Amino acid sequence: MLKKMLYIEEIENKNKAITCIDYMLEAISNKDYETAQLEAKEFLFIVEKLQAIEVKKARRTELERLIGEMQKRGIKIDFAAKMSS
Structure with missing residues (x-):
């Protein structure tokens, strides 16, 4: 679920960034430098938001790796079942 949310948030922010660039170009061509x-x-x-998403994704990947290692060793983790869904 969290992976999907991060993916959607990333796409939305990329679209917003593209829109900002489009608005900036339009404003510059109209000599509206304030806008x-x-x-x-x-x-x-x-x-900055996109960078934060990348950090979250990296942390999640590391956590999933650690959980996998612990499960291979036979260590039971209560929240691991919830995380994998």
């Missing part, structure tokens, strides 16, 4: 600056700030904010 271009606002869109640039929004774009950077979205990039």
